[in-house]
Amino acid sequence: MLIVPTEDSIRVSKIMNILLKNNKHALFVGPTGTGKTISIVNEIENGFPKEEWINIGLSFSAQTSSNQTQEIIDEAMEKRRMGIYGPPMGKEGIVFVDDLNMPQLEKYGAQPPVELLRQWMDYGGWYDLESSEKTFKEIQSIRFVAAMGPPGGGRNYITERYSRHFSTIYVSQYSVDSLKFIFSSILDSLFMSNKVPSFAKSIVGLKDNLVSSTIMMYENVTKSFKPTPTKSHYTYNLRDVSKVFQGIFFSNPKGTRNDTEMIKLWAHECIRVFHDRLITEDDRESFMGILKETMTEKFKRDWDKVVTVNPLLFSSFVPTIYPDDDTSKKPLKNLYCELTDRENLKKICNRSLVEFNEEPDTKKMDLVLFMDAMEHVVKCFRIIKTPKGNGLLVGVGGSGRKSLSSLATFIADFDLFMIEITKDYGIKEWKEDMVSMFTRGGVEERGIVFLFSDNHIIEEAFLEDVNNILNNGEIPNLYNAEDHLNICEGMKDSVKGNMKYANMGDPELFNLFQERCRNNIHVMLAFSPIGEDFRRRLRMFPSIVNCTTIDWFLPWPKDALSSVAEHFLQDVDLP
Structure with missing residues (x-):
């Protein structure tokens, strides 16, 4: 990623560095697109040596819960002595919370994830969710940096009882x-x-x-x-x-x-x-x-x-x-x-469609590739080939979102990944599918397009994870100990013989795995604009708009419908 430093970004980075190294918390507020997140992440990666610091990343959405937040932070902590936890010995921790004010309000007007973080600010810890006694856990040696947009459009005001703990810096629009x-x-x-x-x-x-x-x-x-x-x-x-x-x-x-x-x-x-x-x-x-x-x-x-x-x-x-x-x-x-030669474009698209249908274990597609359809194939191909590119395809059922994006995936020589919904499909099966997808993208280094439609949203928690993939390229707390071990073993085989990675331990290999996943996995969302659900989801999960390229499918023109009719009626003997 090319980062061009400016007076504004250098100022943000320097202030954050001074505050965190002096055990103070920093909150950066500003409109979307002002470089808050990228400046913070860049400074954490380059201004805080990994030998001395660990970084814990959180990206809040409207559906983020306090339990999820606590589990993500707890996972990075180690027990120091009875009732006291912290980063690995000899290290300090930075917790970066993006979109801090996104969690929705509960019926009494509080934001549970924010209240949990406020509890740490006030009392230095929280209660152990896993123990039957719910004993208090003191968390040491961490400090927080957060970013958020101004309230409005799904974002809420955060309580002053929490914001008082931060040094608040406003990040203005670039000149x-x-x-x-x-x-x-x-x-x-x-x-x-x-x-x-x-x-x-x-x-x-x-x-x-x-x-x-x-x-x-x-x-x-x-x-x-x-x-x-x-x-x-x-x-x-x-x-x-x-x-x-x-x-x-x-x-x-x-x-x-x-x-x-x-x-x-x-x-x-x-x-x-x-x-x-x-x-x-x-x-x-x-x-x-x-x-x-x-x-x-x-x-x-x-x-x-x-x-x-x-x-x-x-x-x-x-x-x-x-x-x-x-x-x-x-x-x-x-x-x-x-693409000036449209006949050649049509020829290559049709040939690719034939080859796609000849692939084993693929659902055959009987498509008529008129000009508007080929235009959407070109758009989807561009999204897939863009580094860390993700797409939001919006159209009514039958508009060709899934079929055309599947064809574009095949032309780009990427693997198509979709979940299969059954009557017993739930969070457990979802996590297993996600582990499988990330393993293919990270360990096997295969380019993957994750095609996810609104028909797949059995639980809103699925969208929470998709929001995290779009924003961070990963899902917090996805891997258990066995998954972690399998991934590290797979990465050792993957980098075997490459002297660049010869001295890497498990933590470094896992970081390499996550970076590969960010580079190799592209999300393609296929949503319908009909009903309130679409607008509600855009409001609750900001990364769906902010981290995607949008392709809105308008109704097909008359000549397109005529060409489809002619295709299916060409072998019919009409009176």
Whole structure:
């Protein structure tokens, strides 16, 4: 992960370091996308040596319980003497609580997880849940750092009896100058990492305009598309701006050869990030108007002259560019470029569908891949190929969310993982499935797409775990002692012969396992927008929106429905 330090982030890191090392607690408050979490995590990893400190991470949601919170912290503690616990001897502990004010209020107005943490602040511990006597456990040598957004939109006020224990620091929105510095530095790293061959000078010269135009798009979209009860996901923050540049990072000099192609790539990434979550044709037309105006103002280009093939699509699974533009040679593979040859796109998608159906132990799919369907395949493929990318596919039943994402997973050469619901399926079976999935992603190092739909939500606790995967890439307290032992043994076999990992002990191997899981497992949520459940879940589990790329499936157009009818009726002898 590329982190660009700014005055604001350095200030946050320095203040936090001083407070924690002087045994004080720190609370950072600010809007989503201001870099609170990434600054805190980065400082914990780099400013506190692992030989002297342990880090315990918590990510609260509306469903987080006090028991879950206590179990996560207790698991990292060791017994020091009768009734007294703490981090391993010789170490201090940092407990990082993200989204501190997300837990929902109980009937008396309290937040149980917050009240548990307040109990530690006031009394130095809590009662042992596992002992029959419920004896008091004193927890020593830990301090807390927390981050939260301002109250509202599912976030609550925390009690002053708890907040009084913290040094509270407000993290404001980045200034325009800071944003330009951050994203200019990111583009510099892209251009510097591609020196042979290098990007054309005309592309490098677009750097300032790419940055300023993306910031302008973000500001205009935020002003134009406000959240409402039916559009509660119309929330934009600086994570969305970074996703645009993350998409631009797919480019390389062979696939993006001139300034026009870079401008089209920029427009495509803006569409994928800002446009695809819009739920009405009117909103989408308004967005395209904003995009075209920005292109004209910033790049002095006319949309209709730049974009000659609609809809604008970029991907890497359709070979489109030939060496020296010589079509007699084989096209270059794995280049992120514009998909101008739509017949070739259709041919490759249909061939992949045939190969998918020939795979053993797969549910056969009889799909008609019209243009809109292939567009969603391209979108899903982009999400899967994005480092640590996750997706939220929203549409009514029968819109093709699961089928098209399954096909995109196959094209990307990832394993598809889905849970199978039976009448006896519960928390125990869920945890077993999660251990199996993480083992495949971490020990076996296989790319996995976890396809999870609202039909799988038998218990809201499942969504709590999914929220943690989206936010942290892991599920707290998932592994028992036997699982932990099996994972460490599997990791030893996995890294055998690699001198880089020769001297790693079990703790280091387990950390490597968790990092592999974060990199290899991608979550694809397939939810229906019908009913109150969808809006409630977005409100209660913020990572569903904040940590995903949203693809909203609109009703299929008439020509798509006609092509489906023609496909199924072509062999029918109608009078």
